Amino acid sequence: MKNVCFYLNIHQPYRLKRYRFFDIGNDHYYYDDFANEDIINNLAERSYIPMCQTLLDMANEYGSDFKCAISISGTAIEQLQQAEPEVIEMLRKLADKGCVEFLGGTFAHSLASLEDPEVFLRQINIENRMIKNLFGQTPKVFANTELIFDDDIAALLQSTGFKAVVVPGAKHILGWKSPDYVYSSATAPKLKMLFTNDKLAADISHNFNNTDWAEYPLTADKYVNWIAELPEDEQIVNIFLSMDTFGGFIPASSGIFDFMKALPRFGKEKGVRFTSPSEVVGKLKAVDTITIPFAISYVDGTRIDVSAWKGNDLQREALNKLYGIAERVSMVEDRKIQQDWEYLQGSDHFFYMATNNQADAAFSPYDSPFSAFTNYMNVLADFLVRVEEQFPENVDNEELNSLLLTIRNQSSEIEQLNKEVKALRKNILEAEDSNYAPVAAAVVVEEPIKEKKTAKKAAKKENVEKKDSEEKATPKKTTKKTAAKKDK
Helix, strand or coil, X not given: CEEEEEEEEECCCCCECCCCHHHCCCCCCCECHHHHHHHHHHHHXXXXXXXXXXXXXXXXXXXXHECXXXXXXXXXXXXXXXXXXXXXXXXXXXXXXXXXXXXXXXXXXECHHHHCHHHHHHHHHHHXXXXXXXXCCCCCEECCHHXXXXXXXXXXXXXXXXXXXXXXXXXXXHCCCCCCCEEEECCCCCCEEEEECHHHHHHHHCCCCXXXXXXXXXXXXHHHHHHHCCCCXXXXXXXXXXXXXXXXXXXXXXXHHHHHHHHHHHHHHHCEEECCHHHHHXXXXXXXXXXXXXXXXXXXXXXXXXXXXXXXXXXXXXXXXXXXXXXXXXXXXXXXXXXXXXXXXXXXXXXXXXXXXXXXXXXXXXXXXXXXXXXXXXXXXXXXXXXXXXXXHHCCHHHHHHHHHHHHHHHXXXXXXXXXXXXXXXXXXXXXXXXXXXXXXXXXXXXXXXXXXXXXXXXXXXXXXXXXXXXXXXXXXXXXXXXXXXXX
């Protein structure tokens, strides 16, 4: 009997509004409410509601023959409670039917596991309480932000009582070993490790709607056959996907919901059981121990490191400044400061600052990683001032002034960089018009063009400057596309 665990991940950060240097000390509200509500409404309508309904239909039709796991961040829960409470009610119904296991995680989908163990454990506790209060379950299996994991994190998780953790199926970690077994951590022997089967996940997330794929179209019976044909002793297959893969990244018109609904029927015929991770770790013993000395994540194809959030000086500077005030924030009783502290830890803030994967720049609400950094640091500067004001006897005015001066200088430098980028874009457009491809190719690698403009418009300098001015004054309305990030 093959056991399959489907994991559906829901996370949604609070997107920051455009926050300029002159807002510091004058405006303590940091969030783009319009964009946040628009994104969550869109995701709920296209993905979360139809997927939850699909799972409810499967629970009614198949009973105990179908179970899955859901990982949902606290920030996603709060936004759904405010804008789309129907999704929370549907998740409650799934919990009541016993077909869904809710996983533990970090409340803010944060990077605290890499930066501060105390903050990490606190976020886990907040998330656990929220899951217990809303869905009546105490999480037993953990899924960290983007499945970030290493030996140190394993030791922390074992101390919290988790029985198992979902881990990226990284080839450089597993080597010749298959991900389709239960393993245990070398530094936390009581903590079982459930490695993801990235090939079978990608067959859905990347290829279901890919007409150029050799196996297209993917049908439920074909997919179940692949699982059934795995070696007999490989007893557990973990398939980790973002929930908005269903209906978001892959549209409903493709038949993705019908595909999901048919899986248990073919599974029953082929001896493939769709179960929960807790049931699996309760029955299966670990076949070996595995060590992961350096942090890995699920965010890219290699699963090799965490450079998506810590790969450049911008990201490291922002993280150092943020977690550098963790101890002081822990002593603050102001509820709004505590809430902002959680929201500012969202991993996406730092992902937008990445420069090592320009393909992901299309999913950022910012013009460039430098703009993302400047905006975040302006917000963080105001937040730091508010925290320090809670301890007037300890305020180091020289330190505060130094930080503000640093951010002012950084803002000026980055503004100049952005001007240079715009000038380069203009040159690119002119070069393209002259069929001079090498110049365009050389610059696109560093800064991809997001807004396609014709050479004719680019030549009219006054109109371009006017348009740039209007764009700065009016925030862009964007829709987040998390699935492309999650399932790379």
